[in-house]
Amino acid sequence: MVERKSTQAELEQAARRHLWLPFTQMREVEEDPPLIIAEAQGCYLRDLQGREYLDGVSSLWVTIHGHRKQAIDLAVLDQIQKAAHTTLLGLAHPPAILLAEKLAALAPPGLTRVFYSDDGSTAVEVALKMAFQYWQQSASGGATRSKTRFVAFRHAYHGDTLGAVSVGGIDLFHRLYRPLTFEAFRAEAPYCYRCPLGKTYPACGIACLGSLEEILSQHHGEIAAVIIEPLVQAAAGMITAPPGFLKGVRDLCNRHQVLLIVDEVATGFGRTGKLFACEHEGVTPNLMAVAKGLTGGYLPLAATLTTEEIYRAFLGEHREAKTFFHGHSYTGNPLACAAALANLRVFEEERTLESLQEKIDYLRQMLEEFRKLRHVGDIRQCGFIVGIELVRDRETREPYPWEERIGGRVCREAFHHGLFLRPLGDVIVLMPPLGIRPHELTRLIDIAYRAIQKVTEGIPCPSLPDRQAGGRRG
Numbered sequence: 001m002v003e004r005k006s007t008q009a010e011l012e013q014a015a016r017r018h019l020w021l022p023f024t025q026m027r028e029v030e031e032d033p034p035l036i037i038a039e040a041q042g043c044y045l046r047d048l049q050g051r052e053y054l055d056g057v058s059s060l061w062v063t064i065h066g067h068r069k070q071a072i073d074l075a076v077l078d079q080i081q082k083a084a085h086t087t088l089l090g091l092a093h094p095p096a097i098l099l100a101e102k103l104a105a106l107a108p109p110g111l112t113r114v115f116y117s118d119d120g121s122t123a124v125e126v127a128l129k130m131a132f133q134y135w136q137q138s139a140s141g142g143a144t145r146s147k148t149r150f151v152a153f154r155h156a157y158h159g160d161t162l163g164a165v166s167v168g169g170i171d172l173f174h175r176l177y178r179p180l181t182f183e184a185f186r187a188e189a190p191y192c193y194r195c196p197l198g199k200t201y202p203a204c205g206i207a208c209l210g211s212l213e214e215i216l217s218q219h220h221g222e223i224a225a226v227i228i229e230p231l232v233q234a235a236a237g238m239i240t241a242p243p244g245f246l247k248g249v250r251d252l253c254n255r256h257q258v259l260l261i262v263d264e265v266a267t268g269f270g271r272t273g274k275l276f277a278c279e280h281e282g283v284t285p286n287l288m289a290v291a292k293g294l295t296g297g298y299l300p301l302a303a304t305l306t307t308e309e310i311y312r313a314f315l316g317e318h319r320e321a322k323t324f325f326h327g328h329s330y331t332g333n334p335l336a337c338a339a340a341l342a343n344l345r346v347f348e349e350e351r352t353l354e355s356l357q358e359k360i361d362y363l364r365q366m367l368e369e370f371r372k373l374r375h376v377g378d379i380r381q382c383g384f385i386v387g388i389e390l391v392r393d394r395e396t397r398e399p400y401p402w403e404e405r406i407g408g409r410v411c412r413e414a415f416h417h418g419l420f421l422r423p424l425g426d427v428i429v430l431m432p433p434l435g436i437r438p439h440e441l442t443r444l445i446d447i448a449y450r451a452i453q454k455v456t457e458g459i460p461c462p463s464l465p466d467r468q469a470g471g472r473r474g
């Protein structure tokens, strides 16, 4: 059967009529249909007309080495000739087995068991349910049954399913759904910039640990686990935690016999400069959720890693019903596992993390320039994760009114110059694929700088040399 080739107008029409996009006010899409991406290669996205855009946010934080990475393409093609999908409910297949082995080898020591799911949210759901069930079934009998609650940090984001929303702390996304969710304890976040305690870093970090300590010392008997985004609260606006914070959280959990769930969905697979953010502080969590970068940005796949100790609490006779009753139809999909294995092989073969260090330093140097811009209130960087916060007044740190959509306008401007960005409110996010080349990184920074300058200071943005489709890449 030959696919009907649709024109751009037809596709836009159909998009207006039938698409419902995530985190998007659809009235605006009805008036102004979305850009339609037909192809992607390396760090570039290409639309139907062949115009190219640098992918400045790794297609929402997932792409690792770049688009159409040959080794991953081939791994998926190879697997598709064997089987596109077979279930893990009662069966196994080589890619799932080999990937579990590989992840256990690469993860912080002690995380030996790998449970698959499909995306970051489900990996978090799995971690929450495992932590809960662990205490219900752990060897000490009934003594730990009361450990049923969770501690989450203010401004946290762990995904959009209801368990993940329960431990989420971003009002704009989560408040409406509160009647549907369970209540979690809220610890103060490592929020260095606009600290709710009115303190600045590093005093803030210490105060925040104090908030967690208070909760744990009073309520540890009812708490199953603490959940944290390590080093960076991503969706909150790339809020970086002070050094030692994660380690401090680990120590407090140990002291109060509470499990630690680390959500590495955004930070995993090299974004922070190490394979996992936990490595920066030598922390092993009891449970770790990974997703976004796991397949290099190819296919939806997630995993929740845990220890033998937790795993063993689920072993028992059939009649005891200690089984972990959880699994999705596509859990551990072979194509996705094959992509993930290839993704991890590229890390080794191309020494991705080694060459990344230089790029991280280069990025840091170039970001210094942004401090000259009048409306840049803060620049936060953790490896290849960057948040540039725009403010109306730098002295008072007065934010722009929400209605002004300053972040959105900057991204729109960048877009006209060939750079795709998606902001978090007034925070401009830069999260390029790790495989970006230095000259592409320069271009990305250049466009972002000019776009901020144009929108916030009204300084016209001289057009940059165009990068036409089919132009030389490299």
Ligand SMILES: *Cc1c(COP(=O)(O)O)cnc(C)c1O
Pocket: 119, 120, 121, 122, 124, 157, 158, 159, 160, 229, 234, 235, 263, 264, 265, 266, 267, 291, 292
């Ligand atoms: C994106 C994200 C999630 C949710 O992942 P999805 O794949 O979008 O469900 C969870 N936690 C963190 C830290 C994230 O950044």
